[in-house]
Structure formats: structure tokens, C-alpha cells
Amino acid sequence: MGLLSKGSPLNWEETKKYADHVRKHGIVQFLNIYNKVKERQKDVLLWGDEVEYMLIEMDEKNGKVRLVLNGGEVLETLQDKGEKTNPNHPTLWRPEYGSYMIEGTPGQPYGGTMSEFNTVEDNMGKRRREASSVLNKNETLATITSFPRLGCPGFTQPEYKPTPVEKGVSKSLFFPDEAINQHPRFSTLTRNIRHRRGEKVVINVPIFKDKCTPSPFVEKFPEDDGEAARAALPDHIYMDAMGFGMGNCCLQVTFQACSIEEARYLYDQLATFWIDKLLAQHIAHLFIRDPLSLFEEKIYLDDENESDHFENLQSTNWQTMRFKPPPPNSDIGWRVEFRPMEVQLTDFENSAFVVFIVLLTRVILSYKLDFLIPLSKVDENMKAAQKRNAVQEGMFYFRKDIYKGDVLAKCLNRLIEGDIEYTLMSIDTIINGKEGIFQGLIPILNCYLENMEVDVDTRCTILNYLKLIKRRASGELMTMAKWMREFVDKHPQYKQDSVITDRINYDLLRKCDSITKGEERCPELIGDPVNRGK
Template identity: 75%
Template sequence: MGLLSQGSPLNWEETKKHADHVRKHGILQFLNIYNKVKDRQKDVLKWGDEVEYMLVEMDDKNEKVRLVLNGKDVLETLQEKGEKINPNHPTLWRPEYGSYMIEGTPGQPYGGTMSEFNTVEDNMGKRRREAASVLRMNETLLTVTSFPRLGCPGFTQPEYKPTPVEKGVSKSLFFPDEAINRHPRFSTLTRNIRHRRGEKVVINVPIFKDKNTPSPFVEAFPEDDGEAARAALPDHIYMDAMGFGMGNCCLQVTFQACSISEARYLYDQLATFCPIVMALSAASPFYRGYVSDIDCRWGVISASVDDRTREERGLEPLKNNKFRIHKSRYDSIDSYLSCCGDKYNDIELTIDEDINKQLLDAGIDKLLAQHIAHLFIRDPLSLFQEKIHLDDENESDHFENLQSTNWQTMRFKPPPPNSDIGWRVEFRPMEVQLTDFENSAYVVFIVLLTRVILSYKLDFLIPLSKVDENMKVAQKRNAVQEGMFYFRKDVFKGCNPVLDPPSTAQNGVESEAKDGEEFTLMSIDTIINGKEGVFHGLIPMLNCYLENMEVDVDTRCTILNYLKLIKKRASGELMTMAKWMREFVARHPQYKHDSVITDKVNYDLVHKCDRIAKGLEKCPELIGDPVNRGK
């Protein structure tokens, strides 16, 4: 989760005093990095994935599952057995927000050869087995995006009660501070977001109205001092802590580009896929013990770290704050970075004009300058006493302080100072899947997509306002089947296409596009699998690319298995994780069709998830029947 410094954390009032210092030196650090590596070329493709895991206790006697708050101990054990004795160990382990979470990555980045695709699932399997080997008998490792009863009484092991009225970090009615990772960065972020905002964060998720769900659905909160009553909306599931968002798990991929211009091109192109792939990977329909009417975590996590004041949210006139800020610091991107993307930058961009001028005067081009000047409208949220005065030539902590707490769908990552790492982009919207096979499929799909975009010089850009609209659609229940998404009709325009572009006839496509417009509304099935006379389809493009590459038989079989999963999820032949979980709960004999997930329903769901993830049980409706798959 970004930068993890050690030291003495400052409270919000102290941090606020140093905010201008952090911004000033953050810009100097960025300029120093940029000037050293702006002309760097020919870095090879390297890439890697990040999988987040939850530690779960299966209480078979009482038929309950709880989140185990020993992530720190598990992490230290894994690091002691792995990277600390062998710098070439095949896995790396890092902390995450929840004290019940850990993050695993490959020990070394993958390279540019096709055979690397055949090792992804194997490495994910190593991670799962490695972590499982240090757990206690009744504990397991789970890759689910949101724990269905997160925030319900007794959801942690050991059990702790929330402390809404006492001195604490989150003051949540539901989420105890002990469930937050013990590294001071995480508690400091939590406290400072609340203090900066001037109140607790507010998360309202629409409840799924089943036949016995009360209407209106309204909760009473016994320990509420009035804040929850004011904030909670009828017919919504109310949550009040950073942990409800940052305590979810996701799947991310980072790519090293060969140059800054290639990184900017990839950043823009992949931004248009964020909503599409998010809907395809939808895996989080349950929150705080209720069935919601959304399938993805994005809006929840966005609200969970929204530190904007009432003035910045436009609820009061600007008096104490400098900017009206339109989005949370965890949201979709606000501007394209490549020259191709400039004409599609159609959403209002709030920037720090002084920083923008400083960057332009230093020789940074308009698009990159406004991107950085937009990130730097934010305040630092976590600052350590020992990290205030730094060597701007050789350190980048102040730049990273703001860079790493702007959590957007895509992240553009300059090289660290004095390193052999190149310009990178990070693809961030995916929900984590139940099995290593599924997670590998999504990762390989995205990496292959980058190869096709670069090889065929494709252009998927549409106005950024339409990407934002797609983000809203993508989170809705069953968006993968029911949602319509703005997508570019002709991705070969202005390129030298290797493929034959389809005709632009509008057969059977719901369209708001007028003649001559470059984009129209398409289903995910059309985008992924293609539709004659409408759109070529991403899978046919990837298949064409593979046919022109030298690929060994094993690797080709592996890739085709992965693409088959993506293809069938898009067509509806296979369910998303979110739909599968909904159907499991709906069919459960003890579910009362009242939108409530009881301990018993949750236990049976997680137990089944665990068996499927371990390969002890097949799940053809979710995964299909892949052939020749390695364990």
C-alpha cells in the first residue's frame, strides 16, 4: 500500500503545518527524477502482479468464520523464511491496511517472453501454499474482495469491540481499531483523514431489496451520538470507517514501459479499460452482513478515504480551503497524459496553478504538468518527524507521500531515484478472484492487452467523461450482463492495422452516438468477444496476436484457457464471483430473503470458497472446466 516509512508519526495539526513544505519538496524531487531519466529509452518490458489475501479462522464447532488479526506475525514469519535469507526468493510479502491482510507478489518481475505467462499461476500457487504453511490448524488464506460480515459483532479473532466514543483512531461504530495494521502509517492515515475531513467518513451502499427486506430499510445505531443518524441514508447500508474500503482485497498489475512516452500512451489506453475489467472481475456484493445492490468495491473504498472538507465537497463556500475538489482521492483518473489523449480531456481539472507554472517553467509539458499539479492539490495525510527534511537529489519520500495517497484507477509511476527501474504504469481497478487460475487469467489478459495495444498501435481513447460514466455503470449489480458501456468503434483509425477493421454499421447496438462520432454504447460481451459489423472484439485481437507470435504448446494452451475464462465471463456463460456469491446466498436454506447474511450463511459460503480455492471442489459455473491446468 504505497510508501511505508518508519518513525514518529505526526498528528493532523502537526502534519498540516508541514503540508506546503511536503508539496514544495515533492515537486523538487519529481523534477530531479524527471530531469535525470526523461530521455531514458529501451527499458525492457517487465511486469508483476499484486494479490491481497485475508487471514481467516474457520470455527467448525460454532459454524462461524472470523478474520484473524495476526497479519504482522504471519508477514514477519514469511519474510524471515523467504527474502531475508534468499534475495532471489520467488515470493515477496508486504503489509496491507487490515491486520488480517497480507499482500503477495512475485520475487522478481516477469519479463517480456511469452513463456512467462506459463509461470504466473505457478507463482500464485507458491504464494498461497507458502502463506498457508505458517498458519494455525484452523486458519486459512482467502482471496475474496470483501468479507461479507466485515464490521458485524464478533467478526475478528481475537474479538474486539469498536470504540466510537472513546479516544481512538477511527471512532467507528462497527470496525475496531485493532483490525487496522499496527504499522503507524495505517492508523495515522485513518486518524488524519477523519480529522482533516472534520467528521467520520460516510459510506452509503444501496441495499438489495429482496422480498422480505424491510421497506424502507432503516437501521438504529445504539451507540450513535447522532453522527450516524445524520449520515445514514434510508435503504442503504451505512459504514463509517476507512477499514470498510481499505480492508477489502484487490488484484493489481504494474508494467515497466520502454520510455516515458510509452508509459503515458499505455496509461491513457488502459484507463479506458478500467471500468470494463472492473465489471468483468466483480466480486464484492456483500457489506456489513447485508446483501447490497452493487457488485464492486470501488465506490465503497472511494468514500472510505474521502478526506475532503465540506468546503472542498462544495457543501459550503470556500473560506478555509483553497480548492473545490470534485472527487475523493481514491477515484478514477482525471486527465489523460499522452498527446493523443489531450483532445479527450473533457472533465474539469482542479490544479494548483503555482505548481503548474513551476513545472511548466522547468520544462515539463502541459499534460504532465497539469497531472502533477492536480495530484498536488491534496494535503499529505501521513508524515513522520524523521522524514521532514530530506535530500531532494537522492530521495523521493515527499513526492511519494502525495503520489501514493492519490489512489486512482491508473497510476503513472516515475522511476525511484538512482535506480535501474524504468517508467511504470499500474492498473488498479480489478477485484481479486477466488482461485489462482482466475487471478492469473485476469493478469495475463491485461498484460497481453498491453502487448497488442503497443504492437498494433491501437487507439481506444474516448472522452474522459464517458470513462467516468462507465465507472458508475460498472459497479452496478450484474453490470457485466446488463450494463452498456461507451467504447470506441474504430480502434485502428490513424494506425497501420494488422487486423482487418470491422465495418462501422450499427447492427443491434444501442447507441447515443451520432453519425461520425467515434464511440457508442456496447455490452461487455460485444467489447470482449466482438460482434459482426459492430466491433472486432478484444479476444479475437488477442488471438490474432498470438497466431503471429512464436509460442510453445504449453504456454499457448495456458493462455487460451485464461482467455476462455474471460470470454465466457463476458458472454454470461460463466458467472462473475459477485453473481455466484449472490446465488449461493439466495439458495441457502437459512437465508430468509431479508438481505441479511447470518453467521451460518457466511460460514457455509466461506467454507465453500475455501474448498474451491484449494482445488478440493470444482465450480464449473464460476470457473468452467479448464484443460491441462497445472496445480
């Protein structure tokens, strides 16, 4: 979600004048926080998840699904019924970039006991039921990464047309400004990023080439002033707005560590950075950036007690990991946010991914595991992950020996024998293990669980979650992306031309909604868990 300041937003030219001021005072604000709490120890181990939802309308009569642009009203209603009435309400609701999006989190963070894993799915269910209860007839929540017809004509309810040639925020050919959250942070970000670039956002995604897809596939843009024609690539789908990225949904987990040292260790291991980078270097990298959203009332601040300038730059650093210092004068500790997960259809799947990552952090800290590889290889892994059917066909760099031994001996072995500590592995090998190559994360987690005191119900829940992860990694169960592709491919109206029509989209999301609500089983995607929770 990022920093949601209130006030009068400045345009890019005005913001640019204060860029050095924001950077200078952002550094001072971070240093003030750091110096106050750098020695802080023994914070309670806490964590929580964030699930992003899309609000959609199922128009059965016309066979259409549209994104409903009433997220602001839904959010206000949920907050009025929840946290504003009861500070201990079990759920919290926050805005997101799209005006058709909301974000839900548990009302209070989870603690460090194993029994907490048995409550995650229940809380996600509460969130889904709570939000669904305030929706209009024919509206529902969708936890999907991307709306299949995002940017196509008439994809919103109410319907708005983009305004590429008029005065507006994004000037997109496809994404209307009304689909952007009305909080000034989001429109200011959108406008200022475009002004800073001197052009619109340029996104080119390779098109799914099918039997009847034109070759080469070249889009025509009737309202284009020439910018899209220059930017669009053949055989790619061209997108020209932040909404095609920020308007998608994801699943995130934030961990509060016991100390700054533990937070740094977790950050490095989950990001798979190479050798222990100084915290100063990480923070310095934030401050090579420009502030993208600034409010007139938030220029001159009390650096001892406020951190808006630091958060201004920190919250527009959209990486897969985020290192989060404590807010000034709070009892919140040093935190790490894990950000790369795609949101899944059901609360069971989302809970499985959350519990898997949280368990992994416990094992990393308990066994002092070492996942570090060169960051350049992490970048290559991210590119490989974006390819079709990457889970079954992709190969990813991963460390062979994750148990920390004699560092000097390892260095000498590399010099003498040319020993490389990482190699290419399949996802199946990384998750489930392969003899002679890598023991696998699931077997390591199972070993950890065997040495922990866990009640029967919690153990059953955890093993169900790990079973899902194991079967997805092996290819026994489909990923969400593969399942969607197969659904479209088998639809009677699909013409093998790469086009998802309104009818195909309706039938796909109707099926998704039925699975999400438990009205329909989907063993090829989810399997058949023993205990799905309530």
C-alpha cells in the first residue's frame, strides 16, 4: 500500500525542487531511528499476511465480468464496522492502487507459537466473508493476480473510457483514470512517474502464440498520437499505464524479527543476496532515487519524531523484499517484508504459501541456513520464473550446501578446486529434493517439525499445506496460471487466436468464484486436503 499522507499533492516540477531536501532529511530520519533502536533486542517474534482482493461484478444476463470501481465505499464500510468500532477487531482493511481493490490483513499480528499456523486460514475466511457481506448483488471478491481483460473496452463498472489525449493522470489508451484509487497518493504517483519519464509507462509482454494468432501480431491504436506505435513491439501485448502492474493482486508476508541483526539475516537469506552487505549500502541505494509523491504540508518535518521522507522513498522501492525499520516512537520492531508471491484462488492455497514462508524463516533462524548466491543469479531466476510453465520446465540457480560450515575452508575449496556453491536446479529439486543434488526445502521443514512440539490439529494443518506446495512443485498439481490457460484452451468459444472474449472471461471467473467459495472442487489445482479448515 505504501505511505498514505494527507494534504495537497505537488506536481512533478514542484516535487523535483524538493528532491534533495527529501533525500537529505530522509537519511536523517532513518539515522535517528537507527541510533535510537539499533541496540534493541528480544522483540517478540511476530508476523502477518496481506491479501489483496479485486471487486468484480458477475453480469449473467450479458455474460460479462467487470471490475467494480467502488473500493473506496467498500473500504469505508468495512472500517466503520470493524476497527473504528472495535480496536481489537480480527481484521483490518486498507486501500490499494486500483479503485476496484482492497487489502485485508489480520487485526493483530500472529505470534511465534506453532499453534498460530492453525488460525491463518480461519482469519482469511473471516476477511473474505466480512468483505463479501457488504457487496451488492452479483458482486464478489476475486483473489486472482491479474484480471484477464484488464484494459479491454468496458472492463470497469461503471464503464469509463480512457482519456489519452485529454488532461488526466495516466493518459492511457486502455486504463481510465477512474480505475485508480481516488486517494491523491495514487494519482500523484501515476502522474509524476509519467512526467519524470517524459513519456508514458512502457510494458511489452510476449503474446501467447496460438495456431490462429496473427504472425506477426501487430496492434493498431486508433487514438494514438504516435507514442504507442513507437513503443509497442511486434508479437507483444503493449500496455501504457501503472495500472497494468500496480492494479494486479499479490500475497505478502511481513515478519517482525527479534533484533536488527536477525532482520538483516532474514532479509539477506530470503532475497538470496551474495556475502553480508552493509546495511548502510542498502539504505544508500534507496536514496539514489527521486521522491515521486510529495505533499505541501509534509515538506518540513520534525526529523526526530517523523519519518515521512524516509518512507516516501522506501515505499516506492517496489522490490521482492523490503527492509522496514521501526516507526518513530513505537513499540514495533525491525521488520522484513516478503513480496513476490502471487495471490491464489482460495484461502487454503494462500494460507499454504504463507505458512510455508513463515516456517522457512523459522528453519533459517534455527539452523542458521545459508541460501546466499550472487544477486545477478537471483535476477536470472526472476527472468526464468516469468516464462510459461516455469515450474515444470524452468531451471533456477540455487545453493547446493545451505548449512553453514567453516567459511575459510569453503573459500579455500573454491580457490583450489574451483568449487561452485550454487547450480541450476528444477523447482521440484529445490522444494522436494533430489538425491546427490539437494535435500529439498520440504524435507528440511519436515525434519524441523519432527523436533518441535506440535499439537495434532496444527500438525495436520501444516502437513496439508506442505503437501500442496510439494505437489505444485512436482507438477502433480497445476499452478494457477497453467489451470487458467487450460480452461481457456478448452472453452468452446476459444478460437486459438489468443483472444479472451467477454464470454470466456465470464465463464472462467464464474468457475473461479465457485472454487473459491467451496461450491465446486478442483482437485487438479488444489488436490483433496484432509482438513480444509472452516
